[in-house]
Amino acid sequence: LSRLTEELEKLSLYVGDRPTITIEDVEALVGQNRQLSAFDIVDALLKQDTAEAVRLLERVLEQDRDAEYKIIGLLAWHVRRLRKAQGLLAKGLSEGQICSQLRVWYRRDEFMRQVGQSTAESLRLACKRLVEADRAVKTGMASVRNAVEKFIWSLTTENQPARSVE
Secondary structure, eight states: OHHHHHHHHHHHHHHTTOSOOOHHHHHHHHOOOHHHHHHHHHHHHHTTOHHHHHHHHHHHHHHOTTHHHHHHHHHHHHHHHHHHHHHHHHTTOOHHHHHHHTTOOSSHHHHHHHHHHOOHHHHHHHHHHHHHHHHHHHTTSSOHHHHHHHHHHHHHHTTSOOOOOO
């Protein structure tokens, strides 16, 4: 509660004499929710939209100074939830049961859409690539930004047909 009070005080100072606080004010001052950012990055990956995934990564890293320490873990957490959901779906659980069991309370339809768009192999590969990204960061071989960009690039371009150079 003290964190909420602090954020509300900052918002009040930020808007000054204006009578309303907008969503833009909140986003500008408080930043994005890391979980939602990981969800959106995975969504862009599933759409094979490299540019959007990198743009979302850049936004979260710019707006949230703690994201650099947590983004790989959050992406891995989201991918593991998708894998668990696929397993539960294969066992015959309903979407509602899956979301309850995995504690998906927000964007449930979108989460289940991601489950349907994913293959077991693509999620296994994503987990493997996230381990590689984590190792590269922890051994000093790459920055978080570079490691996650490589992760994004590898998942969005790996299954694309080769282009000829003329």
